[in-house]
Amino acid sequence: MKHDTALVTISGVSKLFENANILAISDLTSQIRPGRVTGLVGPDGAGKTTLLRLISGLLRPSEGKLEVCGFDPVKEPNSVHEVVAYMPQRFGLYDDLTVFENLNLYADLRSVTGPQRAATFERLLEFTGLKPFTKRLAGALSGGMKQKLGIACALIETPRLLLLDEPSVGVDPLSRRELWQMVYELVDQGIGVIWSTAYLDEAERCASVMLLNEGKLIYDGPPDALTDRVQGRAFLLSNIEGDRRSVLARTLEKTAILDGVIQGRNIRIVTAKGAITPLPSDLLAGEAAIMASTPPRFEDAFMDLMGGGQKQPSPFLKLQSTNAHQNEIAVEAMGLTRRFGDFTATDNISFEVKRGEIYGLIGPNGAGKSTTFKMLCGLLKPSEGFARVAGMDLQKAPSKARARLGYMAQKFSLYGDLSVSQNMDFFAGIYGLIGKKRREAIETLVSTFGLASYLETNAIMLPLGYKQRLALACAVLHEPDVLFLDEPTSGVDPLTRREFWSHINAMVGNGVTVVVTTHFLEEAEYCDRMALIYRGRMIAAGAPDELKASARSEDIPEPTLEDAFIALVEKDDRQREQT
């Protein structure tokens, strides 16, 4: 934090990818200092990886100049590589080598040999806590352990600058906390660390933040200074009567409200600058509703910087709702078990989802939530147990059951070479919509999502927000009873995420049931109930507020979902150790 000379100086740097005609970085000027964590924060496609690659000399800037530890990464890439360690997003590990072999390989590449190598390994294995796992294949490690090994490999020679590209993706909250502790230790030794992330909440852990959006640096400085913008404007609306989702939709229409999101049973609100704080009764939240001030978050400040989220209610709200069978069971999982060889990916998972509910499957990568999800929507056959959708067994009447469900895969699986209208025609076709019915369904969704001007555009060329709209449109063309969403908004910017959930909330109001997987705990707050899946088992289930309450203690009087997650995971680890 001292006024050392800057480790990296970036002056007027732009990077244009000519083939794709994408301006990944636009006229960026900043400095990165040693001995602290600089957060490189922004949604996918903001230019984070490009900037890291520019700093490490893997890309040449189209314009401007960089200086890294006194070297020019374009002219002296080798000198830069000696002092800079870069951990790319996909670990850079060899899955078929063991932990020890991976370390050996990187030591060979860096020519660290003899007794120095042994000492370095000893120190790094101690530091990362990987000592018991040296003989395990890197491919068999959990997400968190992979990241730790990645960092260990990057630290074979102590660098002056460590670049971490999205180290927390797919990592469970516990490992994430450990990763941060590791990085803080490095920073104390005087190493400069750049931590890139799409999670805005991580910005609060950094000493300094570079906030990127569409290649532009929209904020550069300590996170608190940005959060101060919204000081006194953040509120928690609790004890809401009636449906909190429709209360949120009404709330957002008010000009005094800048932003609002569901948080468990409550709604979190940020008011517009200079606006008078509205009363709970103005928001039709009921007599007993309480509006209390709450500490602002970095994401609130980001929304303020972007001028607030979308204000229009989702057009799905206008559609006719059929709320007749509120207590009907829409999705049922009964003793779902799946084994791959002698590895049990999921072990006896059971739950029920009522009609019109949002149900979340929460857990780190590799915990078994995707396996559960795939068995639920019929992509994977359970070894034991069964899954029912809309009362039909997916194994016994697969085609019929599947006709009742909608599915939106991670990363919007659309046909990139097909136009928007061809994509919609295709999905309408495979769900058996024909003639007038098809035309009407497509017309409705085109106008609902404002896709009319993009009808002839190839799906791959669409802006991210529209891609998401198209993917959702294709998934709901046949008006499914149950909608399956796989990591729907991971890496998506907060604005697009809010828009997405406004549509989902509106559909749920119309009686659609939603099952969603996520490792992104902000997203989990939108769920009515959820199951926490860890190491193949369902270790807890309930409403977000119930899970939070279960973690309440003297140390943490107001636990977040992340606190609850960590507490539950630790408890489970202890229990498994005992047995």
Next chain:
Amino acid sequence: MWHRILALIIKELWTNARDPKTRWVVLFSPPFLLLIYAFAITQDVSNVPIAIYNQDMGVESREFIGRLEGSSTFSKIEYLQSSAEIISTIESKSAAMVIQFGPDFSRKLGAGDDVNIQIILDGRRSNTAQILIGYVSQILESYNRERLAERGFSAPTKIVSRIWFNPNLKPIWSAVPSLFAVMTAIVGFMISALTIAREREMGTFEQLLVSPLKPLEILIGKTAPALLIAITSATAMLVLGTLVLDVPVRGSLALLYLSMIIYLASIIGIGLFISSLAATQQQAIVGLFVYMVPAVLISGYATPVENMPDFLQWVAETNPIRHFIVICKGVFLKDAPLSVVFQHSWPMALIAVVTLSSGAWLFRRRVS
């Protein structure tokens, strides 16, 4: 059910048509390659340079050489001055054959004695060498016959050859039918082997699997467009072969197309099978080549299947390319009867049934 399949077929045709790379690879390159291959890989021997080392001073050798010079087979005849030059001429490949006349060639002939001429051939080009021996023997035979006739004798026997189906032994006539079969297979393979791997890579395959589409419907929806595209491409090659390369089609076109549909179904079945096993397009391409290269080698395209060891001949029976080459040669060059076409169609149909159904079975299993 048919609406769903139709949607899948239309989508499949659009994705192939809208991607410029696929369009080129699938529709335009095969006819183009047919042209190149037809001219490049002819097994005919013409325009080869040869050399003559003539130690004889007499008229007889001169006359014989005159016959060689008159043949269009030899592009250039070089005359060597010493026996040492023979080695370097063959080694440097500046001639494929050296003909040597001994110093007493004319004298011995004049005396009515037996006389030898020596031909030295390049065994590195064994095929060319064999054909050259044939040419020289023919020339020698007619030379001998004429010499006998001059003296009032007639040769005891002579060969009168009549070549059926390709009377002028045009190399393109025999090359195009097999090339047509191989190129059609390549188109079918390329489309089908990439289709599922591509969808899996993009994540759209899961979208298909969660839709009401049944495995059989996906199978039809994937096979039919590949069949349509490959037939279009094959038709382009057929037109090119008959109009530009002047290859005849003497048999029934209907039989050709009918057997081609069965052929392509088996090819696409193999392609889809490989595609279902692969997780990425790259794996699919590698897998395809691992299959395709040996399949073409034992298809009878380059060397006759009859010359292969017994076990390979059995393996070749499971190779659709091998069967369709027989049908193509039959239909193009002679009016092959239905029985021959049928004899080679049913094994292809069997292969198609096996590979297509195992492909459909794999769709569901290989969901990771």
